[in-house]
Amino acid sequence: MNTRDSNFSLEDHLVAGLPQPEGRFSGYPKYNFIGGHNDPGCIPSDGLAAAAVSVLERDGKALAMYGLGLGGAGYPPLREFVARKLSRRSPGVVSADDVLITSGSSQGVDLVNRLLVSKGDTVIIEEYAWAGALNRARAAGVEIVGAPLDAGGIRMDALEAKLADLQGRGITPKYIYTVPTIQNPTGSVLSLERRLQLIDLSRRFNVPIFEDECYADLTWTMDAPPTLYALAPSQVVHIGSFSKSLSPALRVAYVVADWAILGRMLNFRTEVGALDQMIVSExxxxxxxxxxxxxxxxxQNKLTVMTEALEKEFGTSVEIWKPEGGIFVWVQFPDHIDVRSFTASGQEAGIAFNPGPEWTTSPEDGKNFMRLCFALPDEETIRNGIAELARVCFEATGLPPRSSNKSRATD
Structure with a gap:
């Protein structure tokens, strides 16, 4: 018997202001340059399978207990590995007791916001920033102040001016959010000099630093300076992730902070997949x-392919912010171009990219930017996808006027 009441709808009882439902997933587009996906050819399937067998043979019986019977902070061998990894850059600063395992870095952001911000507060976030951090801050009802960037990361003179202006109005921001090593989306690395200046500003204006180091393992042009946490543990909450260094699907990340912070986070953190932690650690x-x-x-090879394709297809019509590591390229168009004007036509052509307004503290200031992820597609797909992107962009904006050294006006 069908007991469904045709006059009753759960949808009528949803809270106000919710977004429209997502469409049903039907697969990724042919030229997929969005998200933080990894390189499929570098997923060590055999190694992960062997690690799973090894760790299950040794510790598998612990799966009978919540938290493996080892407490809520996470699998101890994984926390010890995180401490060792971070200590390579700053020996002796981090111990396993300073590490809390989370379900992805997004959970870390949620936990930091839960502890540090309330509706109506002010936070400082880099003017070009991870959309997840921006969206979570907006959902928390806080005021976002953008920290100006250049090719070297946060401009400390501009940040000091912002902090002084806020102080003059009686406002103390709840944190300064920064991705100092392989900034997302620009790909810059904050120098040691600027890191020390940031620590000084944090201390002088009594504002904590929220350090997101999710891409720090993916540097290739230089050795990264010490983490901000290592330079000033009492002033910094640090998050990191294995999504970009191993697998985004495993959802294993971490927070590093004093136990006064981590212990309170445990009150709100949901359980993290124990087997995922065990495999990553092993x-x-x-x-x-x-x-x-x-x-x-x-x-690095894929980045070379993408930058060469952008230079070939777009020429001088765009500026490429070449990253010092990571998986993204931040592309700047002339000021009069709005990349949103060809987002839909790009989707129709099987191209997906991240429009700049989604990655900026002031969306309209990002209208002439886009973020392209080069990790997922193979090299041929990158070349073909950028060529198709140039075609779609030209049809919408008249740029680029030439591609592959050929005028598009004659096409």
Whole structure:
């Protein structure tokens, strides 16, 4: 018997202001340059399978207990690995007791916001920033102040001016959010000099630093300076992730902070997949260096392919913010171009890219930018996709006037 009441709808009882439902997933587009996907050819399937067998044979019986019977902070061997990994850049600063495992870095952002901000507060976020951090801050009802950037990361003179202006109005921001190593989306690395200046500003204006280091393992042009946490543990909450260094699907990340912070986060954190933690720990304890060498080499090759394709197809019509690592390219068009004008036509042509307004503190200031992820597609797909992107862009905006050294006006 059908007991469904045709006059009753759960949808009528939803709270006001919710977004429209997502469409049903029907697969990714042919030229997929969005999101933080990884390189499929560098997923160490055999190594992960062997790690799973090894760790289950040794510790599998612990799966009978919540938290593996080892407390709520996460699988101890994984927390110890995180401490060792971070200590390479700053020996002796981080111990396993300073590490809390989370379900992706997004959970880390939620936990920091839960502890530090309330509706109506003010936070400072880099003017070009991860959409997830921006969206979560907006959902929390806070005022976002953008920190100006250049090719070297946050401009400390501009940040000091922002902090002084806020102080003059009686406002103390709840944190300064920064991605200092492989900034998302620009790909810059904050120098040690600027890191020390940032620590000084944090102390002088009594504003904590929220450090997001999710891409720090993916540098290839330089050795990254010490983390901000290592330079001033009492002033910094640090998050990191294995999504970009291993697999985004595994959803394993971490927060590093004083126990006064981590212990309170445990009140709100949902359980993290125990088997995922065990596998990541087992694999990376033995294969971290070799895996990162393989992955970063592949990513650097793909970046070269993408930048060459952009230069070939767009020429001087765009400026490429060449990253010092990571998986993204930040592309700047002339000021009069709005990339949203060809987002829909791009989708119709099987092209997906991240429009700049989604990645900026002031959306209209980002209208002439786009973010392209080069990790997922293979090299041929990158070349073909950028050529198709140039065609779609020209039809909408008249740029680029030439591609492959050929005028488009004659096409």
């Amino acid at each position: 694999f990376f304890t033995s294969h971290y260096d070799s895996h990162m060498a393989t992955l970063t080499k592949s990513l």
